[in-house]
Amino acid sequence: MTTPAIKWWQKAVVYQIYPRSFQDSNQDGIGDLKGIENRLDYVQKLGADVIWLNPVYDSPNKDNGYDISDYEAINPEFGTMADFDDLLAAAHQRGIKIVMDLVVNHSSDQHQWFIESRSSKDNPKRDFYIWRDPVDGHEPNNWSSFFSGSAWKFDEASGQYYLHLFVEGQPDLNWENEALRDEVYQMMNRWVDKGIDGFRMDVVSMLSKPTGLPDAPLPAGNTYANPVSLTANGPHIHEYLQEMREKVLNNGDLMTVGETSGVDIDNARKYADIDGSELNMVFQFEHMGLDDNANPALGKWDNQPVSLVALKENLSKWQTEMEGQSWNSLYWDNHDQPRIVSRFGDDSPAYRVKSAKMLATLLHMMQGTPYIYQGEELGMTNAYNLGWDDFDDVEIINGREFVVNREHLVDDDTMLDYVHYKGRDNARTPMQWSAADNAAFTTATPWIKLNANYPQINVEQALADPDSVFYHYQKLIKLRHDLPLVTTGHYHLLDPEDDQVFAYQRLDDGEALLVIANFTAETVERTYDYPDNADLLLSNYQDDQGSTLRPYEAKIYYYQK
Template identity: 55%
Template sequence: MEEKKWWKESVVYQIYPRSFMDSNGDGIGDLNGITNKLDYLKDLGVDVIWISPVYESPNDDNGYDISDYKAIMKEFGTMEDFDRLLSEAHKRNLKIVMDLVFNHTSDEHPWFVESRKSLDNPYRDYYIWKNPKEGKEPNNWGSWFSGSAWEYSEETDMYYLHIFSKKQPDLNWENDKVREELYRIIDWWCKKGVDGFRMDVINFISKVQSFPDGQKEKGQLYGDKIPYIANGPRVHEFLQEMNEKVLSKYDLITVGETTHVTPEDAKQYAGFDTQELNMVFQFEHMTLDFGELGKWSDKKIPFVPLKKILSKWQYELEGCGWNSLYWENHDQPRIVSRLGDDSLKYRDLSSKMLGTCLLMMKGTPYIYQGQELGMTNMEFKSMEDFRDLEILNAYNEFVDNKLAEPEEMIRYFNLKGRDNARTPMQWDDSENAGFTKGTPWIKVNPNYTYINANSQINDSNSVYSYYKELIRLRKEIEALVYGTYALLDENHESLYIYTRTLGSTSLLIICNFTETEKSYTIPKEYEEAKVIINNYRNRANDNIIRPYEAIVYHKI
């Protein structure tokens, strides 16, 4: 059997601090709010809390634009508040994972303030500067947040690269001094006692140094930058150096956010013997519903390709690397609205089914705040209701260039927008869902009156109680952590059926992703197996799988 590690056996809970719990009535979630809810998380059964960035930031991209890596954003509290949170979490045997954003800083970071001043400034080469090309941008790359990926700076008559917002200039990892500074920051947090890091877009840190134009498809405004920024020429060298100089000196959990990766790439980033990271987030299953305007579409995730992609990752990392398992995060819409059924009739059942499908797989599961309650997407009525920079920029780009109608874009935003994940956590049925006594920074989903933690904690039939049971099973049954995965009936258009096997122990997991019942004959070897969890709470007919039903059979 492969080597046992605590991070393989853990369940991680992601907190988006701005939307989790407000302790001081200013409408913004904060660190003390998180500390006040640690007992809730302990009761749920999770082991690790990943907190989205809380560093000092001008907040152009909700904290992913950092101006001081060793200070706390004032809206979130103080470093003393953070130290208290860390201490209180550790008292409960809960570990804390910080979000490292090292591809870029804020343009208000002291390094960049200096860098833009002159060509001979000591910090000039901390960022990526290029001369104009024929009086325009250095190449045809577009920013992830719309517009060009280059911003002109009058001070030196040159452009700097920003793969994201123009207030998020990309760091120059080719510069040894930059890397040394960043490793010192990691070490500083490790000495403080944090237990690991989630690394934002970490596979973008090495760029192809010739910075060529990207291929431009018909109708596109910008060229394809991905071949020149993702999984770049020195990325593994940099990560191995980071591991050697800092990460390996501590017992950490490390996960890299890596878009545009294959399982082969992941084996290098997170192979058991590559000395880089523990695991990566891949996005292949999250891009299946993209359309002509990228993520902005009303396409549904096709079910059979979804099974095949998730299974591919399970098979190809078996024995040589480790998967991270997720449906939701701060950048994704709510999964019950996206892949289940968020109607009153099926919301609970499909939320539980999706949780079963995810948490029974091999890998470390990540639960995003509110997922354990079955929180849903929200219908935002107008552009005034949105807060996300990506949404605001996309609206201007696509509507101004007549690629989409305003009403069409709002519909897409309601389906796929990041603000769906950022509506406040629904704690109870009091005003503002118990999130704040002030005015929330973003609107609360009106369904908080019947979808909230307070109504679910003591209800044995709730989504929360069901997630709690799924987590308990993972801790009790070793095969759910270390067992191998096998997909059955891969082309079945409604049922996701797979097994987990370790020695003589085997589990059969059956999930119906539709609102119609399906007939299915349980394999003979599981006829005498015990049903250890079922979202309908009883098995009426062994050969019928009911709408959005999830069943787990356990054979010893």
């Protein structure tokens, strides 16, 4: 059997940039495209191959740019299209590719398509969106928005509701309409012609809605039901993505990754089949839901630590069951997740650096394409100094209103603890460049409050310290680039019931890697089978004490079998 050729994106490492919070070049308190361009040398020094840009399109910012009013214009807060062209050219000059965020499950209610759609029932673009008559004077079904409350908004002028799975200002596009799909493909092709290197596709698993839009199972005591089980992986989603592949994605050597809420292994294999008929890889969320609240009404809002045994089981399932059939994406952090060192690690001064390196080591030696979210390579932490008046995220604001004020599920202090543990604004505080005012992000007032620990945790400090988290990430990236085994090796979990240490092997053609990660602040003893002449490729301690694993110790051994 012929082994498929390794694609460039299988050996690549992606650096995710949230533009509002990366670097402000014009001193208005908001990060921008020129700021990113000015920091490309930093990304190059890290060793990343690709930048994934969160949305930079024109937007009224009801959901920080994920409500797009013009897919082919740059939000003036971020600069101009000429600034984007300069950024793309400067990145390519450094060998760095640019992947754009594609948000086509919904648009902004200020997009011209929706303005026309809303204008009358007989407008040619009426069916670009999902409109329904009231049922018995109420919403067409019981679906909730993912940001709390009903997923339907009544339009007085036409007497119908429109669907918005997210905020009211994000009406869902109707992918059953062929004219709408053609408009989307034409827009995508114009970005491809501009020279971008791929697309990260926002909530792509929700493009195809279930036939008839039926009610979702309603938890006891709730008015509205989370519709993810119905809206994810709908009846025509794979037809749409195969059509997208034919009309757009085959027009360049592009990298594609789909954000696929509600996906399981079987569906992931279809989205990212090795035959290349749809996407290259998907983001799945199972490991990010392992620390959700046991009360379904609270959903993600909790502050309990994850079970290591459950984490091992989940990550290992995706490693073994996707191998040879499709490709994994590997991530801990992103703009929708809290900081991993505060969540699965230990962000205390004693162990922040050690545990950040441990988590990085564990993830980056698995099979798949790793994603590093800005600041993750510094060991940036959750922002415990943010209070209710400081949060900007609609999910946090609406979540508090629903959980505390309406349903009275927990009190305000408990909810704040949950937000400090799981809230999205933990990841959205400005990038910490130095100990200077505002972390050298801006000289103006930042759009969101800085994490108070920026004087201690910042790029300037990290680059000056050869033992920093940054240089550990740099070494992990180099290992992936230099050692084919990281890309091609089979995954084998060791000791699945061990609730303190996560250890696994990567095996291929007589070679082996052994990855050992102590998830605790305790010193433990563990013995693994590897030869005395095994090479210690990387560790987060200066010496090797063999079977003794110190707090959060992580090691990578290489040996011939």
